[in-house]
Amino acid sequence: MPDEITVRVQTDSDSFQDVVVKIERPTYHKPFLGGFKNRITGVEFHNAGSQTIPKKRPDKGIQLFFLEKNKPQQTKNTTSTQMTKIGLYVSNTTDKLICPGKYLTAEEYHKRRLEAVIVLQTYFRRWHAINVVQNLREEKRLRLAWEAQEELRRKKEKEEKLRKEDERRLNPKTKEDFELLYHALELWRQEETERINRTLTGAERKAAFCGLLEQEAQLIASIGRHKLNADEENQQKAILCFLDKCAQPKRWKAYDGKITEMDTQYTLRARELFETYRSISMNHIPQDERIDVLLTLRRTVKEHECKLTQEIMELIDREVDLMSRDVKECNLEGLRKRICTLFLQYIKTPKFNSEVARILKVPPDPLKLYKNVNFCHSCENYLPSTEFPVPANSRSIGRCRLCCKLDNEARGRQTFLKYKLILENLRKSEADYQDDAKIVFLVQHQDLQYLIENIWGCQSALSACSDLYDLVMVRWDKHCEWSPWNTILLTKDEADAHLKLCNLQKAYEAAFIHRIKHKHIRAKTYFAQIPAMTSFLHSRDIQASANEFSK
Numbered sequence: 158m159p160d161e162i163t164v165r166v167q168t169d170s171d172s173f174q175d176v177v178v179k180i181e182r183p184t185y186h187k188p189f190l191g192g193f194k195n196r197i198t199g200v201e202f203h204n205a206g207s208q209t210i211p212k213k214r215p216d217k218g219i220q221l222f223f224l225e226k227n228k229p230q231q232t233k234n235t236t237s238t239q240m241t242k243i244g245l246y247v248s249n250t251t252d253k254l255i256c257p258g259k260y261l262t263a264e265e266y267h268k269r270r271l272e273a274v275i276v277l278q279t280y281f282r283r284w285h286a287i288n289v290v291q292n293l294r295e296e297k298r299l300r301l302a303w304e305a306q307e308e309l310r311r312k313k314e315k316e317e318k319l320r321k322e323d324e325r326r327l328n329p330k331t332k333e334d335f336e337l338l339y340h341a342l343e344l345w346r347q348e349e350t351e352r353i354n355r356t357l358t359g360a361e362r363k364a365a366f367c368g369l370l371e372q373e374a375q376l377i378a379s380i381g382r383h384k385l386n387a388d389e390e391n392q393q394k395a396i397l398c399f400l401d402k403c404a405q406p407k408r409w410k411a412y413d414g415k416i417t418e419m420d421t422q423y424t425l426r427a428r429e430l431f432e433t434y435r436s437i438s439m440n441h442i443p444q445d446e447r448i449d450v451l452l453t454l455r456r457t458v459k460e461h462e463c464k465l466t467q468e469i470m471e472l473i474d475r476e477v478d479l480m481s482r483d484v485k486e487c488n489l490e491g492l493r494k495r496i497c498t499l500f501l502q503y504i505k506t507p508k509f510n511s512e513v514a515r516i517l518k519v520p521p522d523p524l525k526l527y528k529n530v531n532f533c534h535s536c537e538n539y540l541p542s543t544e545f546p547v548p549a550n551s552r553s554i555g556r557c558r559l560c561c562k563l564d565n566e567a568r569g570r571q572t573f574l575k576y577k578l579i580l581e582n583l584r585k586s587e588a589d590y591q592d593d594a595k596i597v598f599l600v601q602h603q604d605l606q607y608l609i610e611n612i613w614g615c616q617s618a619l620s621a622c623s624d625l626y627d628l629v630m631v632r633w634d635k636h637c638e639w640s641p642w643n644t645i646l647l648t649k650d651e652a653d654a655h656l657k658l659c660n661l662q663k664a665y666e667a668a669f670i671h672r673i674k675h676k677h678i679r680a681k682t683y684f685a686q687i688p689a690m691t692s693f694l695h696s697r698d699i700q701a702s703a704n705e706f707s708k
Contacts, residue, residue, distance in 0.1 A: 189225070193232075318626055329380075330387045332562070336572045338380055343570035346373055396501060397435065403504075403512045404428035427512040430504050433457055438497055444480055451477060454500065461509055465499065472496050535560035546601065575625040576602045576609065583630050587639050596640045604641075605630075607683070612676050613646040618669075622648050631656060633673060641680035645673060 161179050168174045192203035241247045325334040326341060346369070353365045404427040406418040420428075436450045451473045458466040476492055507514040529542040535556040544557045556564070565571060580602050587594040609615055609625075616623045631652045632638075633645045647655055658664045665673075 329383055330391065333572075333574045333577075335380065335384060335387075336565070336574060338383075339566050339570040340572040342373070342376055342380070393438070399516065400427070400431040400434060400504065402516055403510065404431045423511040427510055430457070430510055434497070434500060434504060437493075437500060441486075448477060448480065454496075458500070458503060465503055465506075469496065469499050469503065472499065533557040533560060535564075546603075573602050573606065576606045579609070579625070579628065579630055580605050583639070586629075586631065592638065594638050596638060600641070604684075608641055608644075608680060609646065612679050612683075616646070617648050617651060618645050618673065619647060619651050633677070634661070641684050642677040644677075644680075 160182070161177055164176050164178050165173050166176050190204040192201055194201045239245070239247060241249075322337065326338055329335050329338050349369050350366075353362055353369065357365050404424060406420045406424050408416055408418050411417055433450075433454055437454060442450075455470055455473050458469050472492060472495060476489060476496065479489060479492070504510050505513055505517065507517070530539050531542055531545055531554045532539055533545070533554075533556055536559065538557070540557050542554075544559075545554050546558055546561060580600070583605075584597055587597045609628075609630075615625065617628060622628065627648050628646055629649055629652050630639075630644050630646055633643050635656055637643050645655065661670065
């Protein structure tokens, strides 16, 4: 493109002059300043810009970005309206007559909107209140149903507990059952004694006491007969359990948690002897089956030659001979019991049954009998240390279990079943913490009985419930190990709620906490006299002082 152009300029009415005009080319690209586009012809019209060079903005070290945006716009369009005039008729059939309405001020407008908003809020709040009430009713219904279900469950548990107690009194089988029976006998005797002292005097009173003594003696004799039958039944169960334990295979736990079992030649031998003994002990079986069992037993004991096996074989031959003579079974009971007794003695001999050596209470080596043996001053027998109940506060061995049991049956007639259940539940709960608790396994049921009766008053610290079957002992501070000075006696439901608390100071009142701390101080004072507890008390004080120092 040329840098110069010639322009003819009129200098006079009839004269023209050519003028050379220099064109200065811009040194920059002209920016797009917007414009318009004719949609029909497609011609674009750009907004004009000045040809002067714009000032350059000083560089501030900031990079700027510009965005372009295309936006269509509607230009003004002048219109007109055709009206009826002289020489022109415009139809008005489609015209509408518009009348001005009532003028509404801004105050009236906002007032009407406020009233509409209030109406909307009223209906919304009504809907929300209906939903809230329905939810509350549903929660109340569920709560009442749950409470009724819990009450029914507690009632059934109580009835089942009473039924079991009555069943245990009617058909006693264990030591705890006879403890309950003797305890009930003692309560009856005390009631009768109180009634006689209150209503009778003189010779009538002495005669009533003699009659009461005779009734008590008869009841004790009846309990003794039940005890003999229970001991016989329990002895047979204990023998079968002992033999079953000997016949169990070897078990160990693999790395993946699976239990592996393995039978050895000794466990197979023990199982064979167990099955033979169980067959020998069966009554009322056909004669041919009994003879097969006896012959199997004969082949089993014939493997070892000794005086015991010869006696067993002689008894087997005698029974087979008597059965061949059609002797009645009632006349063979003594002979069969003798065979069972001798065969059990054969099974308990480690020479014939190697697995029995690890379960026998009496060690095969006589020298081991001199270890851990104590003398009972009551029955004057030497017994192993496991036969002596030693409370935590005891300083001497004392009497053996059998002497304590006989003394309780003759005089005290107390029952410790409830305290044993509480101690058992407490040890299970402490084992679940898995924090190496030790004190709970040192405490015996006699110590727990003192703690419950003398310090906690045999009632819950919250609801004063006195049913020992429903009471449990839990940690007062669940982050510390259980001890007599870190415990609380509650019902089962209260204990579950107590263990869920995070802050005891906020959950309980200061007076209640002070009362619990006072009981803890009494328990600590009593158990501080026990040598086994001294080390735990000392370590506890050191830990408490360290915690206070860190705070």
